[in-house]
Amino acid sequence: MRRVRKIRIPVHRLEVGTVIPFTLLDERDQVLLFRGQTVTKAFLERLRRRAMTTVVAEVVEEVREEAAKEDVSLEVKMKTLSCLEDTMHGLAQGRHVSLEPLEEQVGAILEEVRAHEELVIPIVQLKRHDDFTFTHSLNVAIIALFIGKFLGLGREDLAQLGLGALFHDLGKLKIPPEILRKPSALSDDEWRIIREHPLVAKNLLDNQRALEDLVKFVPLEHHERLDGSGYPLRLGAEAIHLFSRIVAVADVYEALTSQRPYRKPMPVAEAVEYLMGNAGYRLDERVVRVFVAHLSPYQVGDVVRLSDGREAVVSRLNPVLPFRPCVAVRVPDGRGGYITEEIDLARSLTLTIVEELSMKSRVLLPS
Ligand SMILES: [Fe+2]
Known part of the structure; x- marks a missing residue:
C-alpha cells in the first residue's frame, strides 16, 4: 500500500x-x-x-496494511478534542453540562484501545502548540487507558478512568494563562495558585450530580505521591486510588516527552529512567512497570537514520525488541528509479538506529 x-x-x-x-x-x-x-x-x-x-x-x-495502524485514529482524537474543549469550558464556567457526548468519545477511544493487538503503547501523536492543556489531557487519557487495559481493568472501570483522565487538569482552566505558560521560575504565590488546580477541579465536578465519584478522584489526586510528598492533600500510599496512580504515571510521562512553550521534549529513554527512578517510592511500581514494559520508543512512520547513514521509515514495531523495529529504506531499482525494501532490525544485527530525524510524536499537526 x-x-x-x-x-x-x-x-x-x-x-x-x-x-x-x-x-x-x-x-x-x-x-x-x-x-x-x-x-x-x-x-x-x-x-x-x-x-x-x-x-x-x-x-x-x-507500507503493509497492518503496519499502518495508529494507537487511536486521528478522526476520533480530533472529535474528542473539540468535545473536550466544549465540555471543560462549560464546567469551568460552572454551567450544567451534559457529559454524554464526551462519554461517547471515551467509548470510541476505548474501542480502539481494546482492539489494539500489539503489545505496545505507541507514543501519542497528537500535539499542538496552542491549548496544550486539551491535547495533554487527551494524550494522558489515551496512555492511561492503555495502562488500564494492560493492568486488566474491565470495560466499566476503563470508561471511568478515561473520563477522569480527560478531566484531570480541569482546574487549570481557572489558572491565569500568564502563570501557566510562564517561561521563567514561578514565585511562591504563583506555585500556590498552580497547586490549587486539583481542588478547583474537584469543586467544579462536585456540581455535576450525574458524575461518579471515581471520576472526581482522578483530578483531585493526580498530583498526590505515594510517599506523601504530593499535593494538595499530601495523601499517603494507601489513600490514593488506583485510577489516580495510573493517571499520575501517564501525566508525568506525557508532560516530560512533549513540547512546551518553555522547553524541549525529553527523549523517551530519559523519561523512562525518570519513571523507573520514582517507581515504588513516589509512583506506583506496578503501574510504572506495566507502562514501561509496553512502551514503544518508535512509531510507524517515524523517520530515522541508520548506522550505515541511510534514512529509513519505521514500518513495523517489535513488541519484544522495541528498539529494533522493521524499517523501510529506498534502494535503486537499477532502472533509474527506487523500490522500497523492508529491513528487520531484529535480524540485521549490524544495523542500528542512530538518530531520530522526525518523530511522528513530535510532529505538530496543523491546528
Ligand atoms: Fe495537573
Whole structure:
C-alpha cells in the first residue's frame, strides 16, 4: 500500500549538497524542491528570505496494511478534542453540562484501545502548540487507558478512568494563562495558585450530580505521591486510588516527552529512567512497570537514520525488541528509479538506529 505522509522538517536540518529523498513543500503545498534535487546555498537563502523555519516533506511510503495502524485514529482524537474543549469550558464556567457526548468519545477511544493487538503503547501523536492543556489531557487519557487495559481493568472501570483522565487538569482552566505558560521560575504565590488546580477541579465536578465519584478522584489526586510528598492533600500510599496512580504515571510521562512553550521534549529513554527512578517510592511500581514494559520508543512512520547513514521509515514495531523495529529504506531499482525494501532490525544485527530525524510524536499537526 502506498501512503503519502507529510512531515515537518526544520530548515536548519537542510544541508547544502544533500540530495532530497522527499519532495519539499511550503505551508500552502507549493513545491519548493522536487525529490532527487539537491539543496543549494541559493535555495536555503530563498527560504531564509521568506523567513521560513520549517518545510513540509511529502513522504511516499510503501507500507503493509497492518503496519499502518495508529494507537487511536486521528478522526476520533480530533472529535474528542473539540468535545473536550466544549465540555471543560462549560464546567469551568460552572454551567450544567451534559457529559454524554464526551462519554461517547471515551467509548470510541476505548474501542480502539481494546482492539489494539500489539503489545505496545505507541507514543501519542497528537500535539499542538496552542491549548496544550486539551491535547495533554487527551494524550494522558489515551496512555492511561492503555495502562488500564494492560493492568486488566474491565470495560466499566476503563470508561471511568478515561473520563477522569480527560478531566484531570480541569482546574487549570481557572489558572491565569500568564502563570501557566510562564517561561521563567514561578514565585511562591504563583506555585500556590498552580497547586490549587486539583481542588478547583474537584469543586467544579462536585456540581455535576450525574458524575461518579471515581471520576472526581482522578483530578483531585493526580498530583498526590505515594510517599506523601504530593499535593494538595499530601495523601499517603494507601489513600490514593488506583485510577489516580495510573493517571499520575501517564501525566508525568506525557508532560516530560512533549513540547512546551518553555522547553524541549525529553527523549523517551530519559523519561523512562525518570519513571523507573520514582517507581515504588513516589509512583506506583506496578503501574510504572506495566507502562514501561509496553512502551514503544518508535512509531510507524517515524523517520530515522541508520548506522550505515541511510534514512529509513519505521514500518513495523517489535513488541519484544522495541528498539529494533522493521524499517523501510529506498534502494535503486537499477532502472533509474527506487523500490522500497523492508529491513528487520531484529535480524540485521549490524544495523542500528542512530538518530531520530522526525518523530511522528513530535510532529505538530496543523491546528
Ligand atoms: Fe495537573
